Amino acid sequence: LSFAPPELEQKISYLFHTLITKGEPFNVSHQIHRKTDGKIIYVQSLAEYDIDANVVFGVMHDVTEQHIAQQALLESEEKYRFLVTNALEPILIVDMQGSILFANSAALKLIEGDEIFSFIGRNVIEFIAPASQKDVIRDFVEVSQGHDAYVAEYDVITAKGRRVTVESIGKAIRYEGKKADLLSLRDITDRKQAQEALRRSEEQFRSFVEHANDVVYSLSKEGLFIYISPNWTEFLGHVPEEVIGHSFTEFV
Numbered sequence: 001l002s003f004a005p006p007e008l009e010q011k012i013s014y015l016f017h018t019l020i021t022k023g024e025p026f027n028v029s030h031q032i033h034r035k036t037d038g039k040i041i042y043v044q045s046l047a048e049y050d051i052d053a054n055v056v057f058g059v060m061h062d063v064t065e066q067h068i069a070q071q072a073l074l075e076s077e078e079k080y081r082f083l084v085t086n087a088l089e090p091i092l093i094v095d096m097q098g099s100i101l102f103a104n105s106a107a108l109k110l111i112e113g114d115e116i117f118s119f120i121g122r123n124v125i126e127f128i129a130p131a132s133q134k135d136v137i138r139d140f141v142e143v144s145q146g147h148d149a150y151v152a153e154y155d156v157i158t159a160k161g162r163r164v165t166v167e168s169i170g171k172a173i174r175y176e177g178k179k180a181d182l183l184s185l186r187d188i189t190d191r192k193q194a195q196e197a198l199r200r201s202e203e204q205f206r207s208f209v210e211h212a213n214d215v216v217y218s219l220s221k222e223g224l225f226i227y228i229s230p231n232w233t234e235f236l237g238h239v240p241e242e243v244i245g246h247s248f249t250e251f252v
Contacts (some may be wrong), residue, residue: 002169007200011028011030012018012028012030015028015047016047016056016083017102019047019048019049019056019125020049020056023049023051025047025048025049026046026047027044027045027046027212028044028045029042029043029044029045029063029067030042030043030045031043031225036204037190041062041063041064042062042063042064042066042067043060043061043063044060044061044063045059045060045061046058046059046060046061049236063151069201078131084102084104085104085105086104086105087104087106088106089106089184089185089186090104090106090107090109090110090166090185090186090187091103091104091106091107091182091183091185092107092124092182092183092185093102093173093175093180093181093182094124094180094181094183095178095179095180096140096144096179096180096181097123098123098124098125098129098140099121099122099123099124099135100119100120100121100122100123100124101120101154101175101176101180102120103116103120107185110156110158110166110185110187111127111156111158111159112158112159112162112245113159114159124136125137127156127157127158127159128154128155128156128157129154129155129156129157129163131155132154132156134156135152135154136138136154139152139170140181142183143170143171143172144172144179144181146172148170148171148172148181149169149170149171150169150170151168152167152168152169152170153165153166153167153168153188154166154168164187164189165187165188165189165192165217166185166186166187166188167186167188168183168184168185168186169183169184170182170183170184171184210229210230212229212231213231215228215229215231215232215235216228216229217229217232219248220246221248223224223244223248223249224245224246224247224248225243225244225245225247225248226244226245227244228240228243228244236251238251
């Protein structure tokens with residue numbers, strides 16, 4: 001067995017012994033040293049024992065290229081898993097029925113959970129606010145039909161009952177040999193609250209302006225009117241179409 005590295009000799013000897021004594025064929029992948037150039041190659045060895053002829057028939061296939069490709073794939077998957085697991089953005093992988101297959105630590109933090117394994121297998125719809133559930137189901141169908149990589153917003157209920165708003169983008173992938181949905185999430189609760197506060201502030205300002213006794217207006221940096229309060233017409237006689245977009249110098 002000088003063609004095999006020392007650590008494989010015991011394994012191959014055992015398989016050969018089992019083949020002869022029990023008639024069990026073997027099919028094993030291993031590496032060998034090629035004598036011509038000393039290079040290590042990977043082979044698939046198959047052998048059967050013909051009891052009547054008292055002969056072992058064997059076939060050896062060179063599978064070096066397949067082995068290298070498989071190793072490259074494994075390394076790529078390991079790098080991908082590392083990046084996803086340690087990503088700062090929450091990431092979930094769910095099957096097409098919504099069951100959680102994978103959640104990184106950022107996703108666990110988002111849904112305020114204690115242990116990742118306690119969420120695996122649960123349906124993601126459990127964490128979706130009732131008002132957003134129809135949208136989530138609709139988007140699952142869209143992703144399953146190949147319409148993925150678009151941004152959506154949902155309200156989520158965390159494990160502690162807190163409501164947060166998330167921005168989500170889904171992508172159909174293969175996970176452990178099956179079709180799945182990769183979800184990248186972002187907590188936009190603070191942004192939405194700021195937008196709502198701005199909207200309320202603008203409404204209050206508009207209400208104040210529209211009910212003010214004085215004329216209120218806004219100008220662009222070029223000196224053009226971009227807003228006039230409703231009482232302008234009563235006060236100065238111009239309808240809005242005669243003012244908006246015109247320079248303030250025309251009315252001085």
